[in-house]
Amino acid sequence: MKRILFVDDEENVLHGLRRMLHPFRKEWEMVFTIGSEAALKALAQTEFDVVVSDMRMPCMDGAQLLNEVKRRHPQVVRIILSGHSEMETILRSVGPTHQYLAKPCDSEELKKVITRACALRDLLSENALRALASQMSSIPSLPQTYTEIVTELQSPEASIQRIGQIVSKDVGMAAKVLQLVNSAFFGLRHHVSDPAQAASFLGVDTIKALVLSVHVFSQLEFADVEGLCLDTLWTHSAMTGALAKKIISEEDGSEQLRGDALTAGLLHDTGKLILAANLPERYAEVLSIVRDDGASLCEAERQHLGNTHAEVGAYLLGLWGLPDPIVEAVAFHHTPRGCLGEGLTPLMAVHVANALMHAPGHSAEATDIPSLDVEYITQLGLLDRVTTWQSLCSEMAEGAAAQ
Amino acid sequence: MMTTPHLVIADDDEVVLHLLEIRLRKAGYQVTACNNGDDALVTIAAEKFAILLADWNMPGLTGIELCERIRASLPQCTVYIILLTGNDQPEQIAAGFAAGADDYLVKPANAVELRARIQVGVRILHLIAEHAEHTAKVRRAHDRTELLLTSIPSILVGIDAHGRVIRWNQAAAETFGCAAADVLGRPIHDCRVHWEWDRVKSLLEKCRAARRTTPRDELRFQRADGTDGCLGISITPVPWEDGADIGFLIIAADISQRKILQSQLAQSQKLESMGQLAAGIAHEINTPTQFVGDNTRFLQDAFGDLQSLLGKYRELIECSRSESVTPELLAEIEASEQAADLEYLAEEIPQAITQSLEGVERVTRIVRAMKDFSHPGSEGMESVDLNKAIASTVTVARNEWKYVAELITDFDESLPLVPCLAGEFNQVILNIVINAAHAIADVVDAEAGEKGTIRITTHHDGDWAEVRITDSGTGISEEHRVKVFDHFFTTKEVGKGTGQGLAIAYSVVTEKHGGTITFESELGKGTTFIIRLPIEAQQARVTTAEDDAAAEAGGAPPADTAPALVEQTDDA
Ligand SMILES: Nc1ncnc2c1ncn2[C@@H]1O[C@H](COP(=O)(O)OP(=O)(O)OP(=O)(O)O)[C@@H](O)[C@H]1O
Ligand SMILES: [Fe+2]
Ligand SMILES: [Fe+2]
Numbered sequence: 001m002k003r004i005l006f007v008d009d010e011e012n013v014l015h016g017l018r019r020m021l022h023p024f025r026k027e028w029e030m031v032f033t034i035g036s037e038a039a040l041k042a043l044a045q046t047e048f049d050v051v052v053s054d055m056r057m058p059c060m061d062g063a064q065l066l067n068e069v070k071r072r073h074p075q076v077v078r079i080i081l082s083g084h085s086e087m088e089t090i091l092r093s094v095g096p097t098h099q100y101l102a103k104p105c106d107s108e109e110l111k112k113v114i115t116r117a118c119a120l121r122d123l124l125s126e127n128a129l130r131a132l133a134s135q136m137s138s139i140p141s142l143p144q145t146y147t148e149i150v151t152e153l154q155s156p157e158a159s160i161q162r163i164g165q166i167v168s169k170d171v172g173m174a175a176k177v178l179q180l181v182n183s184a185f186f187g188l189r190h191h192v193s194d195p196a197q198a199a200s201f202l203g204v205d206t207i208k209a210l211v212l213s214v215h216v217f218s219q220l221e222f223a224d225v226e227g228l229c230l231d232t233l234w235t236h237s238a239m240t241g242a243l244a245k246k247i248i249s250e251e252d253g254s255e256q257l258r259g260d261a262l263t264a265g266l267l268h269d270t271g272k273l274i275l276a277a278n279l280p281e282r283y284a285e286v287l288s289i290v291r292d293d294g295a296s297l298c299e300a301e302r303q304h305l306g307n308t309h310a311e312v313g314a315y316l317l318g319l320w321g322l323p324d325p326i327v328e329a330v331a332f333h334h335t336p337r338g339c340l341g342e343g344l345t346p347l348m349a350v351h352v353a354n355a356l357m358h359a360p361g362h363s364a365e366a367t368d369i370p371s372l373d374v375e376y377i378t379q380l381g382l383l384d385r386v387t388t389w390q391s392l393c394s395e396m397a398e399g400a401a402a403q
Numbered sequence: 404m405m406t407t408p409h410l411v412i413a414d415d416d417e418v419v420l421h422l423l424e425i426r427l428r429k430a431g432y433q434v435t436a437c438n439n440g441d442d443a444l445v446t447i448a449a450e451k452f453a454i455l456l457a458d459w460n461m462p463g464l465t466g467i468e469l470c471e472r473i474r475a476s477l478p479q480c481t482v483y484i485i486l487l488t489g490n491d492q493p494e495q496i497a498a499g500f501a502a503g504a505d506d507y508l509v510k511p512a513n514a515v516e517l518r519a520r521i522q523v524g525v526r527i528l529h530l531i532a533e534h535a536e537h538t539a540k541v542r543r544a545h546d547r548t549e550l551l552l553t554s555i556p557s558i559l560v561g562i563d564a565h566g567r568v569i570r571w572n573q574a575a576a577e578t579f580g581c582a583a584a585d586v587l588g589r590p591i592h593d594c595r596v597h598w599e600w601d602r603v604k605s606l607l608e609k610c611r612a613a614r615r616t617t618p619r620d621e622l623r624f625q626r627a628d629g630t631d632g633c634l635g636i637s638i639t640p641v642p643w644e645d646g647a648d649i650g651f652l653i654i655a656a657d658i659s660q661r662k663i664l665q666s667q668l669a670q671s672q673k674l675e676s677m678g679q680l681a682a683g684i685a686h687e688i689n690t691p692t693q694f695v696g697d698n699t700r701f702l703q704d705a706f707g708d709l710q711s712l713l714g715k716y717r718e719l720i721e722c723s724r725s726e727s728v729t730p731e732l733l734a735e736i737e738a739s740e741q742a743a744d745l746e747y748l749a750e751e752i753p754q755a756i757t758q759s760l761e762g763v764e765r766v767t768r769i770v771r772a773m774k775d776f777s778h779p780g781s782e783g784m785e786s787v788d789l790n791k792a793i794a795s796t797v798t799v800a801r802n803e804w805k806y807v808a809e810l811i812t813d814f815d816e817s818l819p820l821v822p823c824l825a826g827e828f829n830q831v832i833l834n835i836v837i838n839a840a841h842a843i844a845d846v847v848d849a850e851a852g853e854k855g856t857i858r859i860t861t862h863h864d865g866d867w868a869e870v871r872i873t874d875s876g877t878g879i880s881e882e883h884r885v886k887v888f889d890h891f892f893t894t895k896e897v898g899k900g901t902g903q904g905l906a907i908a909y910s911v912v913t914e915k916h917g918g919t920i921t922f923e924s925e926l927g928k929g930t931t932f933i934i935r936l937p938i939e940a941q942q943a944r945v946t947t948a949e950d951d952a953a954a955e956a957g958g959a960p961p962a963d964t965a966p967a968l969v970e971q972t973d974d975a
């Protein structure tokens with residue numbers, strides 16, 4: 001049974017929520033507290049999975065409360081449910097908040113968000129990893145990309161196109177803008193999966209405030225972990241995104257699918273970054289085991305850390321409210337059969353693109369590509385397409401080399 | 404000042420000439436002797452002041468001709484001319500004076516007498532010089548005044564006792580598009596000036612009757628280019644000559660720009676405060692909307708459960724009629740009851756309904772208050788229920804004070820309707836309430852849940868309606884007390900205050916309503932702002948449609964003072 005804590009300064013709101021969510025009483029144990037003080041007390045007494053808090057409350061407001069929750073109980077999913085639309089208030093809550101819902105919030109929406117947060121919990125069985133991922137309020141960016149965006153934003157002629165371009169090539173920035181746009185932070189609540197589009201929804205001024213004063217982006221402050229070159233990881237992420245999009249295009253997938261594939265590809269290895277940033281030594285150990293024993297990365301991760309980088313990444317992106325197809329693609333990019341799905345999906349594209357990227361220059365049989373799940377591709381009836389995709393990959397590799 | 408004037412002697416008799424020269428030199432004069440008229444003329448032409456002693460008959464110009472020439476062609480020279488001649492016939496003497504001589508002496512002249520007569524000349528020349536000097540001074544002063552008057556940017560129109568224009572400065576010419584030359588000397592109402600004539604006339608009448616400068620009024624006019632403008636005008640009586648009659652000085656200025664700025668300022672403050680309030684109002688609406696929505700969803704689910712339960716009950720009734728009730732059916736019903744959580748529903752449904760109604764009521768109230776507060780559509784004075792206006796304003800601004808203060812209202816139900824510009828009055832209350840909330844926020848520890856108090860009372864005090872807004876905030880320090888009503892005086896950080904709130908409140912209360920706004924404050928204790936508005940319409944300076952209509956219909960001029968208006972209404 002999942003435990004959910006609701007906090008508001010208005011009793012009627014809590015009563016309403018309690019009644020509306022009454023049908024969930026078998027799945028969720030719900031506690032309702034008036035004000036932050038009582039909420040912190042409840043949290044200290046028992047463990048909760050999700051906190052849903054109002055923003056403006058007397059004494060300690062929602063942002064302060066969630067910051068406190070983040071510090072004391074990092075594994076708890078933090079959601080704001082606020083009737084406030086003031087920019088200042090919203091900006092303050094961006095840091096500690098996984099998702100932002102605007103009052104009045106449709107009951108279906110609220111149920112969906114909470115259900116999803118609970119489901120995510122099951123994705124990461126390892127409590128420690130959960131704490132570690134939910135503590136992250138940003139995924140670090142490469143220093144040069146960070147400098148690039150700050151310079152652009154400080155320039156008087158900052159253009160949203162250029163900002164979009166910069167954001168779309170960086171894992172951390174792309175994930176963050178998608179979180180902000182897909183949440184009700186700025187009253188947008190679009191289902192957007194294209195980071196450039198997300199950036200243009202936010203607009204130059206908002207991004208400026210977010211980056212320069214709230215620091216929603218951060219730069220890498222750690223060195224390469226042995227066995228994992230960060231520069232290479234970025235290139236690999238960007239290339240996987242580009243290839244995944246090409247594959248979908250090649251198969252005549254929709255515009256939406258292409259965008260999802262691009263973003264899912266860019267973000268697929270987010271988990272590696274999270275692990276390298278938070279557990280550098282243990283992760284280096286895992287990588288060395290892979291190198292020495294020839295074990296698969298996922299197996300090694302599961303064995304030594306409890307969960308794989310795919311799960312860790314998907315967990316955080318899920319917490320941030322990124323669209324499901326993207327979270328799914330990230331979660332299952334090494335084990336696509338774990339997810340039901342037919343036809344063209346971002347998952348399929350990312351799985352294939354990732355496999356091809358990890359085995360560059362291969363023009364061998366599909367069965368010879370180490371991390372390609374041939375059975376999965378066969379099930380989808382796309383086995384005969386692999387050769388075409390391989391040539392797309394080679395074209396891209398050549399193009400990149402020529403540059 | 405002139406020194407002793409130059410003495411010029413003209414005589415063709417060398418002996419007389421010489422004798423005179425010596426004598427007069429001795430007497431202390433600066434003397435030039437000429438033995439003919441032409442030389443004398445040349446000498447004189449170089450002098451500003453001179454005394455000429457001339458013979459009649461001389462070679463060249465005669466004495467008579469010399470007089471004529473000097474008077475005709477040397478206007479810049481002030482010359483005292485004494486003819487000294489043997490011609491002693493009265494006709495001759497008359498001819499000498501006619502030619503321009505000032506004095507006439509028959510030869511042989513007595514030396515004493517001659518000196519005395521020259522002395523007279525000196526005195527007269529002195530007088531003339533002094534007079535010229537005074538005249539020059541007066542002229543200079545006049546010129547300066549004239550310059551001042553022309554450079555005054557205000558319109559200045561002088562009217563004499565007969566209503567004729569005697570002064571029309573540059574600003575008047577430019578503003579109305581008629582040159583001074585076209586209007587000077589003409590009766591004022593013949594001048595082609597497009598302003599509200601009836602009101603100008605009535606102002607002139609008022610000024611004549613009261614013999615005092617009229618208070619500044621505003622009237623509409625048309626500029627030289629045909630555009631409409633607003634003129635601030637006041638008329639000063641000018642006692643005419645013996646003081647029995649009076650002329651007028653009309654001083655006016657095109658104040659359209661200032662009026663526009665003023666209204667823009669008020670408008671922009673209104674918009675700004677709406678913008679500022681919008682976020683708070685959104686919150687006030689979003690919160691009840693949330694729980695009304697949740698409750699309704701709950702009621703929907705509950706109704707679904709109850710409906711299927713009702714179906715089961717109906718089945719039970721059917722079965723009992725046919726006496727075929729089975730234990731299975733009963734068990735099924737019991738299970739359904741349990742699934743629906745009947746007890747829970749019985750307890751919660753009534754509450755859900757009550758709270759939803761409460762929420763809807765809250766939204767309704769705030770929406771209504773918003774409408775009252777912004778008070779769209781009406782520009783002029785109307786009778787306003789101040790209690791209600793204050794209640795609306797406080798509701799709209801609730802989010803601004805509720806986290807720092809309890810707000811208590813204590814309204815005097817006997818307060819009559821007050822003539823008021825509702826939108827602007829609300830703005831005043833809002834500004835003061837927000838100030839109060841800020842002042843309280845500075846002294847309470849909101850993090851510890853502390854709150855201060857804002858108390859608003861109304862009171863019917865004779866001819867006045869009084870509103871008192873008391874806060875338990877910081878209080879206003881001695882040095883700030885004189886400044887709080889100044890434009891741009893603020894002690895708040897950038898972004899939180901612009902220092903306009905009280906300045907606008909002041910102008911709205913005093914200028915637009917003829918009321919007063921004051922405050923009492925004690926550091927560390929709090930502040931009370933006191934607004935007093937006259938209950939009877941007073942000094943309705945704002946031109947309303949009715950005023951114009953009345954003026955056009957040739958009816959009563961717009962009331963300048965309350966009693967006049969009251970009397971008229973009473974009579975009618
Ligand atoms: N109730 C009060 N208690 C203490 N000080 C006050 C109070 N009301 C006004 N003041 C002082 O008077 C100053 C001027 O007030 P005013 O309302 O004109 O401007 P403001 O509040 O600073 O800015 P604005 O109203 O334009 O946002 C304030 O900055 C504050 O110092
Ligand atoms: Fe991976
Ligand atoms: Fe990868």
Ligand SMILES: [Mg+2]
Pocket residue numbers: 834837838900903904905
């Ligand atoms: Mg103010």
